[in-house]
Amino acid sequence: xxxxxxxxxxxxxxxxxxxxxxxxxxxxxxxxxxxxxxxxxxxxxxxxxxxxxxxxxxxxxxxxxxxxxxxxxxxxxxxxxxxxxxxxxxxxxxxxxxxxxxxxxxxxxxxxxxxxxxxxxxxxxxxxxxxxxxxxxxxxxxxxxxxxxxxxxxxxxxxxxxxxxxxxxxxxxxxxxxxxxxxxxxxxxxxxxxxxxxxxxxxxxxxxxxxxxxxxxxxxxxxxxxxxxxxxxxxxxxxxxxxxxxxxxxxxxxxxxxxxxxxxxxxxxxxxxxxxxxxxxxxxxxxxxxxxxxxxxxxxxxxxxxxxxxxxxxxxxxxxxxxxxxxxxxxxxxxxxxxxxxxxxxxxxxxxxxxxxxxxxxxxxxxxxxxxxxxxxxxxxxxxxxxxxxxxxxxxxxxxxxxxxxxxxxxxxxxxxxxxxxxxxxxxxxxxxxxxxxxxxxxxxxxxxxxxxxxxxxxxxxxxxxxxxxxxxxxxxxxxxxxxxxxxxxxxxxxxxxxxxxxxxxxxxxxxxxxxxxxxxxxxxxxxxxxxxxxxxxxxxxxxxxxxxxxxxxxxxxxxxxxxxxxx
RNA sequence: GAGCCGGUAGCUCAGCUCGGUAGAGCAACGGACUUUUAAUCCGUGGGUCGAGGGUUCAAAUCCCUCCCGGCUCACCA
Numbered sequence: 001x002x003x004x005x006x007x008x009x010x011x012x013x014x015x016x017x018x019x020x021x022x023x024x025x026x027x028x029x030x031x032x033x034x035x036x037x038x039x040x041x042x043x044x045x046x047x048x049x050x051x052x053x054x055x056x057x058x059x060x061x062x063x064x065x066x067x068x069x070x071x072x073x074x075x076x077x078x079x080x081x082x083x084x085x086x087x088x089x090x091x092x093x094x095x096x097x098x099x100x101x102x103x104x105x106x107x108x109x110x111x112x113x114x115x116x117x118x119x120x121x122x123x124x125x126x127x128x129x130x131x132x133x134x135x136x137x138x139x140x141x142x143x144x145x146x147x148x149x150x151x152x153x154x155x156x157x158x159x160x161x162x163x164x165x166x167x168x169x170x171x172x173x174x175x176x177x178x179x180x181x182x183x184x185x186x187x188x189x190x191x192x193x194x195x196x197x198x199x200x201x202x203x204x205x206x207x208x209x210x211x212x213x214x215x216x217x218x219x220x221x222x223x224x225x226x227x228x229x230x231x232x233x234x235x236x237x238x239x240x241x242x243x244x245x246x247x248x249x250x251x252x253x254x255x256x257x258x259x260x261x262x263x264x265x266x267x268x269x270x271x272x273x274x275x276x277x278x279x280x281x282x283x284x285x286x287x288x289x290x291x292x293x294x295x296x297x298x299x300x301x302x303x304x305x306x307x308x309x310x311x312x313x314x315x316x317x318x319x320x321x322x323x324x325x326x327x328x329x330x331x332x333x334x335x336x337x338x339x340x341x342x343x344x345x346x347x348x349x350x351x352x353x354x355x356x357x358x359x360x361x362x363x364x365x366x367x368x369x370x371x372x373x374x375x376x377x378x379x380x381x382x383x384x385x386x387x388x389x390x391x392x393x394x395x396x397x398x399x400x401x402x403x404x405x406x407x408x409x410x411x412x413x414x415x416x417x418x419x420x421x422x423x424x425x426x427x428x429x430x431x432x433x434x435x436x437x438x439x440x441x442x443x444x445x446x447x448x449x450x451x452x453x454x455x456x457x458x459x460x461x462x463x464x465x466x467x468x469x470x471x472x473x474x475x476x477x478x479x480x481x482x483x484x485x486x487x488x489x490x491x492x493x494x495x496x497x498x499x500x501x502x503x504x505x506x507x508x509x510x511x512x513x514x515x516x517x518x519x520x521x522x523x524x525x526x527x528x529x530x531x532x533x534x535x536x537x538x539x540x541x542x543x544x545x546x547x548x549x550x551x552x553x554x555x556x557x558x559x560x561x562x563x564x565x566x567x568x
Numbered sequence: 569g570a571g572c573c574g575g576u577a578g579c580u581c582a583g584c585u586c587g588g589u590a591g592a593g594c595a596a597c598g599g600a601c602u603u604u605u606a607a608u609c610c611g612u613g614g615g616u617c618g619a620g621g622g623u624u625c626a627a628a629u630c631c632c633u634c635c636c637g638g639c640u641c642a643c644c645a
Binding site for chain 1: 569575578579580581593594595596597600601602603604605606607608635636637638639640641642643644645
C-alpha cells in the first residue's frame with residue numbers, strides 16, 4: 001500500500017467522507033457514448049489533416065491528426081509517418097478507444113479530402129450541455145494548474161472529465177487535487193460538451209470520492225502483461241486491459257445468445273446435480289468429496305448427460321443445461337479442471353438433425369456476437385457458412401494410413417505396431433479402444449481446420465451412443481472440430497437398456513485392463529431406460545473452447561475469469 | 569511427470585554473456601501551468617533483484633536446491 005494514499009484515506013475518514021453509501025448515476029458511460037457517437041459502418045474516407053503525434057502500437061502506428069482549427073481524430077497506419085506534416089489519408093472509418101479513427105490509413109499523393117470537421121459533425125454529435133451524473137474509476141489525471149483533465153472508466157467505456165477552479169470553487173478544486181488519485185472511484189455531476197479538439201467531455205460541477213484505491217494503478221500505456229498477475233488478480237487485468245474486458249463481455253454474450261436460440265427453439269433450461277453418487281457420462285477422472293450427513297462419497301460431475309436423459313424419459317422433450325463440469329486431470333492451453341459445457345437433448349431427433357441444428361445454432365451465435373460467419377483465428381481463416389464439411393471417421397484414417405476399418409477393429413496387434421511406429425507413448429499397454437483413439441488423434445485431429453463434422457465413430461469408443469443403422473461396428477456419433485480443436489460431441493442416444501448394460505460392462509472390462517477413465521456403471525440410469533426413452537439426439541458443446549475461437553485467443557485461461565492456479 | 573524459457577521499483581522493462589556502489593520510462597512526492605488526452609517543464613524519494621544455500625575479498629550476475637508462472641511434450645475431451 002502506498003503511504004500517501006493511506007494518509008489521504010485517513011483525512012477522508014476524519015471528515016466522514018471515506019466510504020459513502022451511494023451515488024446516483026444517470027447513465028452508464030457507454031450509454032452516453034452511443035448516444036452522441038454514431039456508428040461509422042466502416043465507411044471509406046479520404047481526410048486531409050496534419051499529423052500531430054505518432055505512437056507505436058501493436059497494430060502499427062497510431063497517429064493523432066488535426067484540422068487547421070485544431071479538431072482532432074486518430075488514424076492507424078502500417079508504415080510510420082512523419083509528424084508535423086500534412087497528409088491526405090485514405091482508409092475505413094471506425095472508432096479506436098471511442099474516438100473517430102481511420103483504420104488501415106494510407107497516405108495519398110494528391111486529391112481532395114474531407115475535413116475532420118465535416119466527419120465530426122456527422123458522427124460525433126454535439127451533446128448541447130446535457131446534464132448528467134456518471135461514476136467510474138479514475139484512470140488518468142492531467143493537472144493543468146487551475147484546470148484538470150482525466151478519464152473515468154466503467155465496464156461500458158471511458159469518458160473524459162474536466163474540472164475548473166472557477167467552476168468548482170477554490171476549496172473544492174484544491175480538495176480534489178489533494179485527495180483524489182488515479183485508481184480511485186469517483187462520481188461526477190456536470191454538463192456534457194466537446195473540447196476544442198472534439199472530445200466528448202463532462203464539465204464537472206460536483207464530485208464525490210466513492211472509494212479510494214490504496215494501491216497505485218498499473219501503468220497506463222502497457223497495462224498488465226505478467227500473466228500470473230492477470231490470472232491471480234483478474235480485477236487488475238479488467239481495470240487495465242481493455243482486451244480482457246472485451247473477451248469476458250463476449251463470453252457473456254455468447255452464452256446469452258445460446259440461451260436465446262435454444263429457448264426460441266422450445267428447449268427447457270434445467271439444472272441437474274453437480275454432486276453425484278456415481279460420476280458417469282464421460283471418460284474422465286472425477287474429483288471425490290464426502291458428504292457427512294449421508295455418510296458417503298460423492299463425485300463432482302464429469303458430465304450431466306445421464307441426468308438429462310432421465311429428464312427425456314420423464315417427458316421433457318427438449319432440455320438443456322449450461323454449467324460446470326469437473327475433471328481431475330491436467331491443465332494446459334485447452335484444459336481447465338472446471339469448464340463450462342452446454343448439453344442439450346431433443347426427443348425424436350437423430351444425429352443428422354443435430355448436425356443441421358448445430359450449424360443453425362453456431363450461425364446465430366456468430367452473427368449475433370461477432371457479426372460475421374467468417375472469422376480469423378490465430379492467423380487462420382475460418383468460414384462458418386453452412387453446410388460444414390462432413391468426414392467419416394474411418395475414411396479419414398484410411399486416407400492417412402491406407403488401412404481400412406477392419407484393420408483398426410480386428411487386427412489389434414497390427415494396430416499396436418502402427419502405434420509404435422507413430423511413437424505413441426505406452427503403445428504396448430494401451431487398450432484397443434485407446435489405440436484407435438490415439439492413432440486418430442496423432443494423424444488426423446490437428447488438420448481439421450474448418451468447422452467440420454467427423455462422423456460414425458467406432459462403437460468401442462462410445463458407450464452411450466446408438467449403434468449405426470447401417471453398420472454394427474459403428475455408432476451414430478459426430479464430433480465438431482474447429483481449428484483442430486474438438487468443440488462438440490453428439491450422438492443419436494442409445495435407448496435400449498439391455499444394450500446399454502452390455503456397453504457399461506464392456507467399459508468395466510476396459511477399466512480392469514488399465515483404462516482409468518473408462519465409464520462407471522449406472523444401474524439407476526438403466527432402470528430409467530427400462531421405462532422407455534424415446535429416440536433422442538444429444539449434444540455437448542465446450543463453451544470455453546468456442547469462446548476461444550471467437551475471441552481469437554490461444555489459451556483457455558484467457559476466457560476463464562479465474563483459471564485454476566496453484567496456491568502460492 | 570520431462571524439456572526449454574521467465575520471476576529485478578506499484579507497472580513495463582534494461583542490467584546477467586565477461587562478478588566490482590542496482591538503472592530507465594510510467595506511477596508517486598514537491599513546484600509551474602485554465603481545452604489537455606502516452607500532456608509538458610523543473611526538482612525529489614523509492615529495491616528482501618522469487619526463496620534458501622554455496623563459491624568468492626566481492627554475487628542481480630557463477631553453481632546447487634526449492635517455489636511460482638509460461639510454452640512444448642506426456643496425460644486428458
